[in-house]
Amino acid sequence: xxxxxxxxxxxxxxxxxxxxxxxxxxxxxxxxxxxxxxxxxxxxxxxxxxxxxxxxxxxxxxxxxxxxxxxxxxxxxxxxxxxxxxxxxxxxxxxxxxxxxxxxxxxxxxxxxxxxxxxxxxxxxxxxxxxxxxxxxxxxxxxxxxxxxxxxxxxxxxxxxxxxxxxxxxxxxxxxxxxxxxxxxxxxxxxxxxxxxxxxxxxxxxxxxxxxxxxxxxxxxxxxxxxxxxxxxxxxxxxxxxxxxxxxxxxxxxxxxxxxxxxxxxxxxxxxxxxxxxxxxxxxxxxxxxxxxxxxxxxxxxxxxxxxxxxxxxxxxxxxxxxxxxxxxxxxxxxxxxxxxxxxxxxxxxxxxxxxxxxxxxxxxxxxxxxxxxxxxxxxxxxxxxxxxxxxxxxxxxxxxxxxxxxxxxxxxxxxxxxxxxxxxxxxxxxxxxxxxxxxxxxxxxxxxxxxxxxxxxxxx
Ligand SMILES: Nc1nc2c(ncn2[C@@H]2O[C@H](COP(=O)(O)OP(=O)(O)OP(=O)(O)O)[C@@H](O)[C@H]2O)c(=O)[nH]1
Ligand SMILES: [Mg+2]
Numbered sequence: 001x002x003x004x005x006x007x008x009x010x011x012x013x014x015x016x017x018x019x020x021x022x023x024x025x026x027x028x029x030x031x032x033x034x035x036x037x038x039x040x041x042x043x044x045x046x047x048x049x050x051x052x053x054x055x056x057x058x059x060x061x062x063x064x065x066x067x068x069x070x071x072x073x074x075x076x077x078x079x080x081x082x083x084x085x086x087x088x089x090x091x092x093x094x095x096x097x098x099x100x101x102x103x104x105x106x107x108x109x110x111x112x113x114x115x116x117x118x119x120x121x122x123x124x125x126x127x128x129x130x131x132x133x134x135x136x137x138x139x140x141x142x143x144x145x146x147x148x149x150x151x152x153x154x155x156x157x158x159x160x161x162x163x164x165x166x167x168x169x170x171x172x173x174x175x176x177x178x179x180x181x182x183x184x185x186x187x188x189x190x191x192x193x194x195x196x197x198x199x200x201x202x203x204x205x206x207x208x209x210x211x212x213x214x215x216x217x218x219x220x221x222x223x224x225x226x227x228x229x230x231x232x233x234x235x236x237x238x239x240x241x242x243x244x245x246x247x248x249x250x251x252x253x254x255x256x257x258x259x260x261x262x263x264x265x266x267x268x269x270x271x272x273x274x275x276x277x278x279x280x281x282x283x284x285x286x287x288x289x290x291x292x293x294x295x296x297x298x299x300x301x302x303x304x305x306x307x308x309x310x311x312x313x314x315x316x317x318x319x320x321x322x323x324x325x326x327x328x329x330x331x332x333x334x335x336x337x338x339x340x341x342x343x344x345x346x347x348x349x350x351x352x353x354x355x356x357x358x359x360x361x362x363x364x365x366x367x368x369x370x371x372x373x374x375x376x377x378x379x380x381x382x383x384x385x386x387x388x389x390x391x392x393x394x395x396x397x398x399x400x401x402x403x404x405x406x407x408x409x410x411x412x413x414x415x416x417x418x419x420x421x422x423x424x425x426x427x428x429x430x431x432x433x434x435x436x437x438x439x440x441x442x443x444x445x446x447x448x449x450x451x452x453x454x455x456x457x458x459x460x461x
Pocket of ligand 2: 249278312
């Protein structure tokens with residue numbers, strides 16, 4: 001495939017020590033060379049690949065030095081896009097990096113679209129679609145685990161698994177083909193059915209295993225959505241601050257301080273949490289606070305984990321009980337805060353309400369009990385398979401949808417064989433699941449199925 005040469009600023013906008021303008025395409029080296037003046041008369045086009053060069057960019061219009069730079073020359077195909085790639089390291093100011101970009105655009109590069117470098121890596125066959133998607137996940141990763149998961153997917157973990165399953169389906173299809181070609185041999189038919197069922201059930205089992213990881217995969221990717229709820233002034237915002245080890249949320253002794261939902265990402269003993277601090281739930285006349293309370297109720301519904309905070313120094317109120325009712329059936333940790341103050345809460349009553357939820361008593365003021373809370377959070381989530389790091393996780397909703405459609409198609413094929421549906425109908429379902437899986441890695445062209453079938457299996461033999 002042939003493409004024009006694209007360029008973009010590859011570092012975040014803002015002030016930094018350095019910024020990078022990246023170019024990719026046939027003209028990349030030539031464009032950089034037309035601007036670059038290195039030490040002596042060295043040309044970038046003569047430079048060895050994967051080397052870096054100090055020099056200046058000269059504006060061809062004025063002949064003036066435009067910027068002091070380090071230029072990396074990376075010739076295809078061993079580059080991110082498989083094309084020739086140039087990276088110009090310049091000073092990290094907005095004016096400087098924009099000036100460099102403008103210069104390369106003036107010399108004939110085109111401004112890249114978002115994601116276009118990665119798209120080229122895909123179109124040039126260096127990575128498949130699921131790997132390209134992993135690049136995005138990697139950039140957006142908010143937790144260690146999310147990052148590891150994206151790295152695994154980028155390295156092609158999911159792709160290899162999908163390819164293996166597609167291979168299995170191809171083999172089944174090859175046998176079906178034999179069956180259609182030689183219908184007169186009865187034992188061929190019997191053998192085919194037997195083997196078809198066996199293999200199809202295996203593939204279905206594998207697909208289901210993958211789908212089972214998807215819930216966890218999503219959690220690893222996005223963090224466990226954890227909502228801190230409670231009456232006003234019980235210490236919800238203090239709890240958020242304590243867990244993220246920073247004063248992110250405003251804390252005052254005025255009930256109704258938090259008006260909006262505050263979101264922070266934090267790792268609690270390896271468990272990635274998306275922490276949401278909410279407005280204290282109570283009946284209120286204040287319009288702004290009321291909107292906040294409404295929002296609290298809304299985020300409650302989408303939570304994976306609830307941290308329900310009570311006040312040790314006050315009696316349980318009707319509002320507290322209502323909050324217990326609102327979170328019924330969810331994963332809840334009950335936190336009784338302010339144990340440094342005189343006790344007015346009836347802990348027996350709390351235990352009854354908490355039922356089989358875990359219950360911890362803490363004092364955020366004295367920093368007591370936070371350890372136990374962290375312990376409670378991590379034990380909730382490390383009881384399952386989430387810890388085993390070598391599972392291949394599926395977290396992308398496009399992948400999840402395709403996987404479950406493919407599993408459904410395989411299912412149809414299996415029940416088709418079992419009730420004696422003509423084999424060419426079964427073949428349609430199998431082919432469909434093969435194609436659906438192909439869509440995950442971005443290769444699903446009907447012709448390639450035919451090509452592959454004939455190149456890999458000698459049916460006439
Ligand atoms: N004595 C004592 N005071 C605490 C403790 N934790 C928090 N506080 C105080 O309780 C008050 C309310 O704390 P916040 O964290 O703002 O409470 P909140 O639940 O977020 O309140 P709203 O946002 O109004 O719903 C503040 O004055 C805190 O300093 C504690 O463990 N002991
Ligand atoms: Mg608050």
